[in-house]
Amino acid sequence: MVRLMDIGLERLKNMTIDMAKLSENTVSTAIDAYIQSKDVSGEIHKWSEELRILQDEVSELAVEVIARYQPVASDLRFIRSCMEISYGFSRFGRYAYDISQVLGTFGDLSKCDKSLVKKAGEQAKEMIRMSIKSFTGRDAELAKKVRNMDSVVDEIYLQGVENAAKTRQDDFKCSVSALLILRYLERIADHATYIGDSVVYTITGERSPRK
Amino acid sequence: MAYKFEVEQVDAWFGAKQALKQISMKIKENSITAIIGPSGCGKTTLLRCFNRMHELVPDARVSGRLLFDGQNIYDDDVDPVKIRRRMGMVFQRANPFPMMSIFDNVAVGLKMNGVRNKAKLREAVERSLKRAYLWDEVNDALDKSGVSLSGGQQQRLCIARALAVEPEVILMDEPCSALDPTATAKIEQLIMGLKEQYTVVIVTHNMQQAARVSDYTAFLYLGELVEYAETVPLFENPRMELTEQYITGKFG
Numbered sequence: 264m265v266r267l268m269d270i271g272l273e274r275l276k277n278m279t280i281d282m283a284k285l286s287e288n289t290v291s292t293a294i295d296a297y298i299q300s301k302d303v304s305g306e307i308h309k310w311s312e313e314l315r316i317l318q319d320e321v322s323e324l325a326v327e328v329i330a331r332y333q334p335v336a337s338d339l340r341f342i343r344s345c346m347e348i349s350y351g352f353s354r355f356g357r358y359a360y361d362i363s364q365v366l367g368t369f370g371d372l373s374k375c376d377k378s379l380v381k382k383a384g385e386q387a388k389e390m391i392r393m394s395i396k397s398f399t400g401r402d403a404e405l406a407k408k409v410r411n412m413d414s415v416v417d418e419i420y421l422q423g424v425e426n427a428a429k430t431r432q433d434d435f436k437c438s439v440s441a442l443l444i445l446r447y448l449e450r451i452a453d454h455a456t457y458i459g460d461s462v463v464y465t466i467t468g469e470r471s472p473r474k
Numbered sequence: 475m476a477y478k479f480e481v482e483q484v485d486a487w488f489g490a491k492q493a494l495k496q497i498s499m500k501i502k503e504n505s506i507t508a509i510i511g512p513s514g515c516g517k518t519t520l521l522r523c524f525n526r527m528h529e530l531v532p533d534a535r536v537s538g539r540l541l542f543d544g545q546n547i548y549d550d551d552v553d554p555v556k557i558r559r560r561m562g563m564v565f566q567r568a569n570p571f572p573m574m575s576i577f578d579n580v581a582v583g584l585k586m587n588g589v590r591n592k593a594k595l596r597e598a599v600e601r602s603l604k605r606a607y608l609w610d611e612v613n614d615a616l617d618k619s620g621v622s623l624s625g626g627q628q629q630r631l632c633i634a635r636a637l638a639v640e641p642e643v644i645l646m647d648e649p650c651s652a653l654d655p656t657a658t659a660k661i662e663q664l665i666m667g668l669k670e671q672y673t674v675v676i677v678t679h680n681m682q683q684a685a686r687v688s689d690y691t692a693f694l695y696l697g698e699l700v701e702y703a704e705t706v707p708l709f710e711n712p713r714m715e716l717t718e719q720y721i722t723g724k725f726g
Contacts, residue, residue, distance in 0.1 A: 266722075266723055266724070268723075333682050334722070335681070335685070335709040335710070335721045335722060336709065336710065336711065336712050336717075336718045336721050336722050337718060337722065338722050339709070339710060340710065340711065467711075468710065468711030
């Protein structure tokens with residue numbers, strides 16, 4: 264039996280998936296552009312704004328479905344998760360924009376060692392991919408794995424902090440810009456973890472403590 | 475936390491038809507418990523087992539133990555009339571006595587119990603009407619007929635009548651199903667207030683009502699207790715697939 268609420272839930276799911284694709288691409292483009300010393304801030308700003316608007320639309324639709332149908336159980340958990348997940352995607356957009364701003368702020372960084380950012384970026388991108396896949400495939404096991412990956416990005420970020428603390432005056436620009444980006448990636452990884460947690464909650468009803 | 479009721483493997487029949495199958499549950503004192511489930515699942519039958527009203531139906535019978543304050547109310551030496559006096563009951567349709575005034579509708583139980591002192595009766599009527607959130611609306615019209623009131627007021631009058639005899643438990647069988655949303659909201663507010671002094675068990679078809687007012691919810695299906703849990707977890711994350719199917723409207 265198709266319920267009236269199912270139409271709203273399907274739209275909510277599709278909007279969230281649209282956000283997933285856009286946010287993944289936005290983060291990926293921002294990281295790659297930094298590594299290649301390419302200015303993409305204009306594009307990233309546009310996509311980040313789109314994500315923010317989409318998040319508002321998800322929230323509005325979620326509230327409408329709640330008001331109209333008073334969902335409970337798995338329906339209620341799904342709606343709550345869509346709101347949380349869409350917030351995560353909008354944060355991806357925002358952090359991607361922050362990453363894209365680094366080049367503009369610091370100028371030419373082409374001579375800098377970007378290996379830590381590259382490593383953390385790959386890990387964060389993988390976490391985003393997995394969190395999205397777990398959402399679209401309703402895969403709680405995959406979602407739980409995202410949480411386990413978070414510590415890798417945390418460790419790389421701490422490594423960046425240590426590097427910055429020991430930095431010489433002439434390396435200042437490279438280490439501070441890298442540290443900023445690592446900080447953004449660390450936050451992105453946290454949000455990917457939260458998205459995984461929301462997927463687990465949708466399926467099992469279990470909630471993980473926020474970091 | 476003391477249990478007001480402890481239901482142990484209760485079966486109930488209407489003739490050869492079994493209406494309840496091995497129901498076991500405990501109901502805490504000063505709590506509100508909602509019983510939900512589709513039509514014919516045994517909700518009302520279970521409610522009527524709590525005050526031994528089920529057995530009033532010809533050919534109806536009950537087995538198992540149902541402890542009320544630790545005493546099995548189905549023991550041979552228990553007087554069902556005495557048990558019923560300790561529990562007020564409110565039905566789907568408000569049923570004030572049509573020939574009686576508002577005052578007499580509330581006082582009738584006390585009068586039947588032998589109370590004749592007018593001051594005592596007046597005090598009990600006022601107290602009960604206040605507890606039922608009806609006093610302010612009727613205090614200048616106590617001699618008017620009970621059926622002159624609106625549907626929602628009549629239902630609150632019936633609740634006041636039940637409260638007047640100082641019961642320990644209030645059993646409610648779909649008390650709002652014939653009421654509009656405003657009257658329903660007043661009854662729900664009243665139910666929430668009742669649990670300070672009484673243990674409330676409410677049968678309802680309206681799942682949102684169960685979610686709004688109850689502390690615990692029992693889901694019955696085909697005479698069996700499928701799930702019984704605290705209300706919020708049950709509506710957020712039911713443990714049983716059947717509960718999930720029913721409360722999300724995916725049934726059938």
